[in-house]
Amino acid sequence: MKRFPKEFADLLTPKGRRILDGKDTSVAGVLLDPVRRFVSLAGVVDAAKAAACRDLLDGALRETLVPMEDPIPHDSISGMTMNYMELLPKTVRVRTALLESRRTRSWKAAEQVGLVAMMHSETFAAFAAVVSGRTLRRGWGIQALCYGPGDYSGPHNDHHPEEEEARDGYVDMHLSLTMPGVDHQYLVYEKDGHLTEMTKVSTVGGITVYRLPFWHYTTPLLARRGAEASSRRWVLLGTFLDAAPNARRGTTVAPPGAPERRVVAPRA
Template identity: 55%
Template sequence: MPADRFPAEFEDILSRQGRRVLAGTHPLCGALADPRRRFESAADLIDARQARRLRALLDRHLLAALERIDRPIPPETIWEMTDDYAEMLPKAARASTVYFDSPQEPGVRIARRIGLAAMLRSESFRAFAAALAGRKLAEGWGRQVLCYGPGDYAGPHNDHHPRNRRARAGYVDVHVSLAAPSVAHQWLVYARAGHFTEMVSVAAPATVSAYRLPFWHYVTPLAARPGRAGAARRWVLLGTFLYAAPRAP
């Protein structure tokens, strides 16, 4: 594949273990078909050399074109309360992103030029997500790129979309996380049985996470290693997959 481009197919960045997911022989295959299992992750599904190469590509080409997300906690969540212990917290977040909604956005144009947009639209990416989901997924899935720097985070949220007819009964997200060596730590915390009891690191060089949404979760602020804040970032390449509509009898 060209040195300065993403591969055309998602499967080309997978490790031997990642290819087992596509082959249907990995223990995570079908994991999210169980409604009790909302989140799974593994740090050995992406080829290590590919992870380093793709992270360098993102740093070199996409970093300057990112759109900033800055949603602080609204002050009225405190000062307009009328009852004790009646807090209502909207999603607060700070990160950078590329949305694929408009083809004219600078980040989208760059993502097309370096092959990232095509890889995230490849059939092997959907096949990989379907293997983890344990069911067929619809065509035309959503794509996004996120980049977390020092102090960036995503506050508690559940990713429920009750006004979307196709998504309100649930859907699947797959995140490919590429963290720089200068990242000290970042954690994903999620709820089980109504409590935030589960916590996993997302700061490995290459982590694949699969979400059976909606459920409550948040991402802690990214922390850099001492003296290395300038290079500390974590890229997330994600796909949002709706379930395929059942065939009419």
């Protein structure tokens, strides 16, 4: 593979196509349930195409990545003044490709191999709209992350109370493209007030869709012994805001059969 397909739909299996067309009732609108904040989907992206995309991505973008690192604050313990009053901000160590600015090396490399066009394709957004069950706004954000050995994202909730358009919830969709040297990486997330749920995200072509905010974290990536050099997990990420009430036709991406003018269901 020398270029990503123009449409995300071209990567999908028949099962994935059924989801995209809104014909899989077990998946369509699953995140409308206020208790359901996360879904992991397997078998929806063709395995051979996913592996080809992974290899193309690794070759095109790996040298353009920039580190994103926020460690535990040095005074997180010494600064405490009361017992059992720990406060831990979001910690993370990962590398990222900057795809929001045309001036970056990452954007230029991604555009050259067709990644930007695919992540901005109608079917990329439509898949997120079907699973979320919501009408989503156009102009969604895109990003590529790369986890290496030991890279992780600590407990956080992705809540943005200062941003009017996101404070009541929004949708993230991740496509995982994992290199052969990875042993495992997991997503741990909250259910009934406890971080008890866990799913493997070190897949080749697995899709995860989130209705944020909710508490979760990504465990450190573990490499296979002796395979550290090829131990990377790539994540293609789209971030979608809910459409504004009474948004006009052509300004939103709606699930199949959904009205173009729709009031977004409030977050529980």
